[in-house]
Amino acid sequence: MGTEHATRPAFLPGQPLPVPSDTNASVGDGVYAKDGVFRASRMGHFESDGNATLLSVRGERPPLVIPRPESTIFGRVTRVMPRQATVSILVVDGLPCGGALNAAGASTNRAAGEGIDGADFQGILRQQDVRSTEKDSVVLSQCFRPGDILRAVVISLGDARSYYLSTAGNHLGVVHAVSSDPDMCGSLGWAPSARAMQPISWKEMADPVTGMVEPRKCAKPDWL
Template sequence: MSSDIVLPGQPIPLPRGPVPQLGGGIYSRDGTVRASLVGVPQYSGSTLEIKRTRPHPPAPNSVILGSVTRLSPLQATLSISVVDGVPLPPGEEFIGVIRVQDVRATEKDKVKIADCFRGGDVVRGLVLSLGDARSYYVTTARNDLGVIFATSEAGATMEPVSWQEMRCPKTGKIEKRKCAKPEGL
C-alpha cells in the first residue's frame, strides 16, 4: 500500500491475491474497491480501511494550500483550505499572509507582490509562524513553493514556464508569478 491520500469514489489499487475484507471508509462497486472517505488506505490485520483524518489548524512547518484573496504592496493574503494534505471542512478556513520578505530566498529587496501573485491564484506555502491573532505567516521561499494554479486574463489555466513566469495556452501571453517548481524544469 502506498501512503497516498485518496478521495471519495477514487479506486484503491489492491495487491495481487484475494480481495481483503473491507472496513470503514471503503466500499466495492462493480468489482472495484473504492474510497468513501478522504484518507490513506491502511490494513488493520486482514481488513483494509480508511480512518477519518481529522483536519488540524496550521502549525509551524505545515505545508498549506490557499487561494489569494487580497493583495497589497507589502503582502498577499491567502484563504487556507488544505493543511498538510488534509482539506479543511467547508466553512472552516484560516488566513495566511505572505509578506514581501517571505516570497523568495534571494533578492528579497527586489520583490514586487503584484509580480508574484494575483487574486484567485492557488499557492503552496509553508507556515512560518502564527502571525497576529487572525493570520499565519506563510513563506514561498523554497523552489517547491509558490503558485501551483493560476487562471489567465483570458480564463485559461496557465502553464508555468519558469520559476517566475506562466503562459496562457489560449493567447500565449506571459504573466509574472512566483511559481512552485514546475515538473521537469
Template sequence: MEEAEMVTPGEMLGRATELKAGKGAYVVQHNKNIYASLTGFRRIQSPPPDSPDQRPTVEVTGHKAHGPVPEPGSVVIARVTKVMARIASADIMCVGPKSVREKFSGIIRQQDVRATEIDKVDMHLSFRPGDIVRAVVLSLGDARAYYLSTAKNELGVVSAESSAGNKET
C-alpha cells in the first residue's frame, strides 16, 4: 500500500485517462486532469472486479474531508446567492440530512430549473437571492461550482421571502 500524501484544493491528483475522480476530487474537462477540491489525504481505490471501467478511483479523505461532500445524485439544500439571466448561484448548506463543514458552491442553469418548457424559464421569476432550494447534484462541474437541478416535483424552492418581505414556505 502506498504512503498517503497530503493534498490541498487545486492540487493535481492525476489524469482522467488513467484515474476516475472520487469524493473530494474533480476533472477539468479542457486538460483532463483531476484536482483536489478538499484538504486531506490522496487515496487510490481499486475498481471492483466486475466494473466495466477498470480505472482506479482517486479521492481525498481524512483531515477536513470527513464531512459530507456533494456528489452526483446527492440531494442538497442550498441558499441562492445570485441570480443572472441564465444561471443562479447558490451555497450548498446540506448534503442529504447533514450540514457541510466546508463551503461548496452550486450553479443552477436555466435548462436545469424544470423538466418542461425549458426555453420559457425566467431565472429572475424562478429564484431570488436568499431563497432556500432543494436540488439534486447533476455533476461535479468545474473547480468553481457543482451543477445542480431543480427539475423534479420534489425539488425547488422550499423557503423564500416575498418582495414585500414576508416569509413564504
C-alpha cells in the first residue's frame, strides 16, 4: 500500500480531480463538486470504483514523530514563569506532530499533553538554556510571551512529560510574534494585536505599524 501511494499524486484541498466534467459520478468521501468540476476537500489520494461512478479522496494522517536529542523543533510558548517557559512542540525536524493539529494562536493557549489524543509534546525551556552568554541575567518575560512561535533544539529527553529545549544559538529563538495592544490590556497588562512583528536585533522586535519595540530572544532571520 505504501508503494502504491508513493507512485500516485496526492491532491490538496480545492485541487481539481482528473475526472471529465461530464462524468455521471457520485461525490464520495473527501470530494465535492463546484461549477461542474470535481475537487478534493482534503489532502489525500484520489480513488474511484471501476466505472468511475463513485469518487473519493482517501486522507492520510501525518506520521507521529517523536522529538529526540538534537532535533530541531518549532513550538508555541504556552506559559512563561520566572525560571522556565513551557512550549507546545508543533514541528519536529520538518514534520508536524500532535500539537500542530491544533490552532497555534494564543486564544487556544493550553499546556501540551492536554489534547484529547494525548499526542502533544511538551518542551521546557529553562533560564540557563535561553542564550549562551550572561545566563544568570536572563529574564524569561523579556525573551518570550505566550503565543510566540520559536525555533529550538532538543538537548535532552527530560522527564516523562517534557523535553528540555535550548535557544542558545543565533538561528534559534522567536520566529513569529504579534505585538501588544495597549488599548486592549488584559489581566496580564497586555493583549495581542493582529500585527506580526519584525526582528530589529537579536533581542528586540518592532511593530511595523506603530514602531513600538518589544523585547524577545529573536532567531536570526534566514535571509540575513
